Amino acid sequence: MTREFASVGVVGLGTMGAGIVEVFARNGIDVVAVEVTEAALERGRATLTGSTDRAVAKGKLAAADRDALLARVNWQVGLGALHSVDLVIEAVPEQLELKQRIFAELDRVCKPETVLATNTSSLSVTEISVATARPNQVIGIHFFNPAPVMKLVEIVRTVVTSAEVVADVEGLCARLGKVDVTISDRAGFIANALLFGYLNHAVSLVEARYASREDIDAAMKLGCGLPMGPLALMDLIGLDTAYEILDTMYRRGGRDRRHAPVPLIKQMVTAGLLGRKSGRGFYTYERPGSPVVVPDEQTPVSAESTLEARARSIAKVGVVGSGTMATGIIEVFAKAGYEVVSVTRGAEKSAKVFETVKTSLNKGVVRGRLGEADRDAALGRITWSATLEHLAEVDLVVEAVIEELSVKKALFASLDEICKPGVVLATTTSSLPVIDIAMATQRPADVVGLHFFNPAPVMSLVEIVQTIRTSAETTATAKAVCGELGKTGVVCGDRSGFIVNALLFPYLNDAVKMLEASYSTADDIDHAMKLGCGYPMGPFELLDVVGLDVSLAIQRELYLELREPGFAPAPLLEHLVTAGYLGRKTGRGFRDHTRR
Numbered sequence: 309m310t311r312e313f314a315s316v317g318v319v320g321l322g323t324m325g326a327g328i329v330e331v332f333a334r335n336g337i338d339v340v341a342v343e344v345t346e347a348a349l350e351r352g353r354a355t356l357t358g359s360t361d362r363a364v365a366k367g368k369l370a371a372a373d374r375d376a377l378l379a380r381v382n383w384q385v386g387l388g389a390l391h392s393v394d395l396v397i398e399a400v401p402e403q404l405e406l407k408q409r410i411f412a413e414l415d416r417v418c419k420p421e422t423v424l425a426t427n428t429s430s431l432s433v434t435e436i437s438v439a440t441a442r443p444n445q446v447i448g449i450h451f452f453n454p455a456p457v458m459k460l461v462e463i464v465r466t467v468v469t470s471a472e473v474v475a476d477v478e479g480l481c482a483r484l485g486k487v488d489v490t491i492s493d494r495a496g497f498i499a500n501a502l503l504f505g506y507l508n509h510a511v512s513l514v515e516a517r518y519a520s521r522e523d524i525d526a527a528m529k530l531g532c533g534l535p536m537g538p539l540a541l542m543d544l545i546g547l548d549t550a551y552e553i554l555d556t557m558y559r560r561g562g563r564d565r566r567h568a569p570v571p572l573i574k575q576m577v578t579a580g581l582l583g584r585k586s587g588r589g590f591y592t593y594e595r596p597g598s599p600v601v602v603p604d605e606q607t608p609v610s611a612e613s614t615l616e617a618r619a620r621s622i623a624k625v626g627v628v629g630s631g632t633m634a635t636g637i638i639e640v641f642a643k644a645g646y647e648v649v650s651v652t653r654g655a656e657k658s659a660k661v662f663e664t665v666k667t668s669l670n671k672g673v674v675r676g677r678l679g680e681a682d683r684d685a686a687l688g689r690i691t692w693s694a695t696l697e698h699l700a701e702v703d704l705v706v707e708a709v710i711e712e713l714s715v716k717k718a719l720f721a722s723l724d725e726i727c728k729p730g731v732v733l734a735t736t737t738s739s740l741p742v743i744d745i746a747m748a749t750q751r752p753a754d755v756v757g758l759h760f761f762n763p764a765p766v767m768s769l770v771e772i773v774q775t776i777r778t779s780a781e782t783t784a785t786a787k788a789v790c791g792e793l794g795k796t797g798v799v800c801g802d803r804s805g806f807i808v809n810a811l812l813f814p815y816l817n818d819a820v821k822m823l824e825a826s827y828s829t830a831d832d833i834d835h836a837m838k839l840g841c842g843y844p845m846g847p848f849e850l851l852d853v854v855g856l857d858v859s860l861a862i863q864r865e866l867y868l869e870l871r872e873p874g875f876a877p878a879p880l881l882e883h884l885v886t887a888g889y890l891g892r893k894t895g896r897g898f899r900d901h902t903r904r
């Protein structure tokens with residue numbers, strides 16, 4: 309039998325605390341909610357009222373249940389009010405000294421049997437616990453933001469936390485409808501250790517003006533299916549909190565440079581740009597605390613007045629290649645109404661591509677998404693050829709041949725001779741420098757990367773890769789074409805991994821390193837990222853789908869280009885690849901897919 313906590317105290321009613329109060333009160337538990345001033349208390353109360361009123365308005369909560377929920381909360385200034393609760397959760401700012409002071413005070417105020425918990429994201433629970441005379445009753449209960457929504461709770465057990473307390477808190481999480489993972493006391497635990505390097509990296513891309521905030525966020529949402537982009541997430545977390553977490557992780561977590569907070573974060577915090585809570589962070593919000601983004605000076609102005617005005621008109625498109633990507637891209641252009649000239653290495657290849665495109669379009673017809681006449685028209689717009697000379701009249705060429713620099717360079721040199729002036733020459737490379745390909749022509753200003761995602765007809769993201777020689781007109785044309793295709797084109801610089809792979813693969817590699825260090829299991833790590841951060845797949849599920857060999861190759865490229873020690877491929881990943889465990893495609897990767 310685990311202990312029933314009948315009443316709990318929550319200290320600090322900011323971004324996390326107010327949500328934690330709601331979680332308890334919703335589940336029938338009495339809460340003493342404590343702040344440091346009347347004004348802060350009022351803010352916390354307003355957050356809870358706002359949140360429950362919205363739930364009532366949406367029909368998710370009955371008005372009577374809201375009233376009962378609110379009646380369970382006792383609002384107080386000062387820790388003295390916590391004398392008789394069974395459990396306290398502290399959610400004050402991420403500063404060790406502050407937390408230690410509060411825990412020492414709680415130790416004095418609370419009953420001897422009260423369990424003291426911290427919601428810290430990165431500080432040492434052990435160091436917090438030694439500020440009390442009951443370190444065996446101190447534990448980490450790490451909720452995720454927003455606490456009422458996210459299912460995961462990380463339970464952090466120190467070397468002295470009693471097994472009984474761990475079991476009691478696990479029982480409590482079950483009662484709250486949360487899924488818990490119990491882990492030891494390491495900087496960032498599971499989710500933040502994997503998340504914050506990625507967030508910091510995304511901020512560094514903004515700082516370097518590698519891509520715009522909108523494009524970085526759109527890339528991660530559309531390319532990886534994440535619920536929000538990294539910069540919007542930084543705003544939700546709060547830049548002050550994120551700064552403290554990164555700083556602690558850097559100092560506690562082996563001084564990995566990737567956790568050293570990017571200078572821009574500190575500047576924004578100093579300027580009061582804390583994210584949603586202050587009404588402005590990477591984005592500007594309707595008012596402090598509001599999730600509604602409003603336009604500001606960085607918001608891209610409407611397309612007509614800028615980019616598209618300079619776009620060249622494109623009617624006829626050449627696609628070179630006959631693999632998965634080329635086939636998908638041919639379908640995408642033909643369906644969108646472009647005349648397409650497909651160039652493959654022979655009639656046999658063309659016939660295969662034709663069949664694949666037809667089958668795919670037929671699926672659309674069967675599912676009622678495409679009319680038969682539209683299918684026939686799309687197929688009718690494609691001409692099939694085995695010679696590049698047929699590209700003499702196209703306005704745009706998309707190259708999607710094998711990922712080998714020499715092959716691509718030779719191809720672009722030929723295109724340079726064949727194509728008329730003013731044509732946009734695009735490569736779909738995912739790992740080669742676009743500038744190397746551009747310099748094989750006499751017209752590098754017209755060369756751009758168009759990095760489609762697989763399957764091209766389904767994925768709505770396209771990374772538009774601008775080299776240092778690409779003209780604004782070429783980029784504008786690429787952007788306009790993406791719009792015509794119904795895709796979101798995000799513009800970025802010509803660096804290894806572009807936006808999505810550069811941000812995604814180091815995170816996957818970090819997950820492998822965490823597994824390798826035996827900090828947690830593949831299942832718990834996958835759970836943590838799905839339930840704590842809303843990722844559609846956990847890192848090991850995704851690695852098995854993408855292929856371990858492909859992932860290793862991308863990670864190697866990133867490491868070789870940036871020489872960032874933290875990007876060195878995880879030895880376990882290399883070993884699995886050497887052993888032939890490549891993921892789903894070989895039946896085994898991190899998991900065995902042959903057993904049902």
Ligand SMILES: NC(=O)c1ccc[n+]([C@@H]2O[C@H](COP(=O)([O-])OP(=O)(O)OC[C@H]3O[C@@H](n4cnc5c(N)ncnc54)[C@H](O)[C@@H]3O)[C@@H](O)[C@H]2O)c1
Nearest residue numbers: 320321322323324343344348399400401402428429453545
């Ligand atoms: N923001 C997130 O996404 C997130 C997620 C999980 C965990 N956390 C952790 O939760 C904790 C709180 O972070 P936050 O983002 O909610 O911070 P916040 O700045 O939004 O809120 C902190 C609150 O604590 C109050 N406070 C300060 N000193 C106090 C005291 N002596 N007594 C009572 N209240 C006091 C402040 O008035 C403020 O309302 C941190 O440890 C953070 O690392 C944050």
